[in-house]
Each structure stands twice: as structure tokens, then as C-alpha cells.
Amino acid sequence: xxxxxxxxxxxxxxxxxxxxxxxxxxxxxxxxxxxxxxxxxxxxxxxxxxxxxxxxxxxxxxxxxxxxxxxxxxxxxxxxxxxxxxxxxxxxxxxxxxxxxxxxxxxxxxxxxxx
Amino acid sequence: xxxxxxxxxxxxxxxxxxxxxxxxxxxxxxxxxxxxxxxxxxxxxxxxxxxxxxxxxxxxxxxxxxxxxxxxxxxxxxxxxxxxxxxxxxxxxxxxxxxxxxxxxxxxxxxxxxx
Numbered sequence: 001x002x003x004x005x006x007x008x009x010x011x012x013x014x015x016x017x018x019x020x021x022x023x024x025x026x027x028x029x030x031x032x033x034x035x036x037x038x039x040x041x042x043x044x045x046x047x048x049x050x051x052x053x054x055x056x057x058x059x060x061x062x063x064x065x066x067x068x069x070x071x072x073x074x075x076x077x078x079x080x081x082x083x084x085x086x087x088x089x090x091x092x093x094x095x096x097x098x099x100x101x102x103x104x105x106x107x108x109x110x111x112x113x114x115x
Numbered sequence: 116x117x118x119x120x121x122x123x124x125x126x127x128x129x130x131x132x133x134x135x136x137x138x139x140x141x142x143x144x145x146x147x148x149x150x151x152x153x154x155x156x157x158x159x160x161x162x163x164x165x166x167x168x169x170x171x172x173x174x175x176x177x178x179x180x181x182x183x184x185x186x187x188x189x190x191x192x193x194x195x196x197x198x199x200x201x202x203x204x205x206x207x208x209x210x211x212x213x214x215x216x217x218x219x220x221x222x223x224x225x226x227x228x229x230x
Contacts, residue, residue: 034218043119043206043221044158090158094217101217102171103148107157 003027004093006106013081014114021076021109023091033074034092034103035065044090050074061085086113117141119222121207127228128197136192136225140209146217147190148210149182152224153203161205164190197229 007022025031035047048059055067065076074091091106120139128134140147149161160174164184175181179197184190194201204224210217 036221041223043223044208044219045221046218049218101146102160102163103219104160105150105158 004091004104004106006089006091006109008109009107010110010112012112012114015083016080018079019077019081019085019111021089021091021111023074023076023106025072025074025091025093027072027093031093033065033067034094035059035063035074035076036090036092036105038088038090038108040087047076047089081111081113083113083115085111087111119207119209119220121205121222121225123225124223125226125228127230129230130199131196133193133195134197134227136194136205136207136227138190138192138207138209138222140188140190140207141220142188144209144211144220145187146210147184148208148219149190149192150206150208151176151203152206156203158206161192194227197227199229202227202229 003026005024013019033050036044037047038044047063048057048065050057050067058064063076063078065074067074088108088110090108092103094101094103119141122137126134145166147164151159151161162175162182163171179195182190182192204226206221206224208219208221210219
């Protein structure tokens with residue numbers, strides 16, 4: 001079974017500073033990796049995904065993530081954050097078993113941007 | 116519809132009562148998921164429907180929880196004899212199942228409060 005660990009439950013950052021949200025996963029087989037964002041009082045929205053190919057993936061709102069197979073990590077980064085990036089961020093992993101796919105989420109990281 | 120629609124958006128009930136939560140997925144999406152989001156618990160997988168296959172119920176926490184999906188579209192999550200620990204946001208998501216990875220589209224959720 002796969003699992004996801006988000007190492008930081010809360011990350012406070014000043015506006016225009018860089019940020020990295022950490023995510024590690026465990027799986028003995030190849031997986032697909034995702035980052036979702038949840039703005040206050042809203043549902044989850046896909047930020048970016050890694051399926052195969054280039055290990056650096058770019059998403060919406062200037063975010064990017066790098067898949068590192070040897071370290072089983074998929075950390076999310078943004079070089080300069082904005083107040084509007086305040087949200088909860090979820091890392092997720094899935095793999096296909098036959099015809100089924102189940103997404104397993106980490107506990108989430110609450111990103112707070114301070115002016 | 117344009118997105119995943121969930122109702123009610125908020126439900127307050129008394130302990131011991133039954134509740135039904137509804138999810139209307141995106142038209143044409145063959146897969147439907149229910150997740151539970153509790154404070155400090157992240158997103159917990161509950162159940163997964165894919166086409167005409169038997170649902171994956173491995174995440175349902177007890178036999179008080181059940182779900183059905185009628186006609187491959189609308190789904191209802193039923194919680195019988197609600198308990199205070201059932202208080203959470205229940206999120207529904209749908210996707211178009213194809214080879215490779217699926218991207219889930221989430222609804223805004225149904226917030227359940229059990230008094």
C-alpha cells in the first residue's frame with residue numbers, strides 16, 4: 001500500500017519570499033503524484049501532476065514540483081509567494097491496479113502568507 | 116453540469132439521526148469518489164465507484180456508512196445513527212477513467228455537524 005507524508009503541518013512565509021512544501025511517499029511500484037490546493041471554504045483544485053517524463057512539473061499560479069525517485073519525494077515550490085497563495089496544500093499519490101485507481105492524500109500543509 | 120455539485124452544503128443534525136448527502140458528478144465522468152475531511156485528519160478515502168464495477172468500499176469507517184450510485188451518475192452517501200465523531204466535511208469527486216492517471220474534480224463539500 002502507498003502512503004503520503006507531508007512533513008510540515010503549517011508553513012508561515014512572508015509575501016514575495018520563496019516557499020517549499022515537502023512531500024514524501026512510500027510505494028514499491030511506480031505511482032502518479034499530485035498536488036491539490038484548497039482555498040478557504042472551497043473544494044480541492046488540482047495544482048499540478050506528475051505522470052511520467054520530465055521530473056520537473058509546472059502547475060498553475062507559478063507553482064512547480066520536482067519528482068525525485070531515489071528520495072521518494074515530490075516537493076512543491078514557488079519562488080515568490082503572494083497573499084492569495086494562502087491555502088491548504090495536499091500531496092497525493094495513486095496507482096492503477098487493474099481498472100481501479102485510488103488517490104491517497106497526505107495530511108495537508110497550511111500555507112500562511114504574511115504581509 | 117460544469118462542475119461537481121454537492122448538497123446540502125451544510126447539515127446540522129442530532130446524534131442518532133440518519134443523514135443523506137448527495138453528489139452530482141460531472142456529466143460523462145465514469146468514476147466517483149467520496150472522501151471525508153476532518154479537522155486535523157486530512158482527507159480520508161471512503162468509497163469509490165467506477166462504471167458498472169463493484170464499488171471499492173474499503174474506506175467506509177463502519178457499517179453505519181453506505182453509499183450508492185444510481186444510473187452511473189448521482190451518488191448518495193448515507194450515515195445512519197449519526198455520532199459526534201461523524202462531524203466532518205464530506206467531499207465528492209469525479210473523474211473520467213482512462214488509461215494512465217485520473218485527475219479528480221472535487222465538489223465544494225457537505226459540512227456535517229452532529230450535535
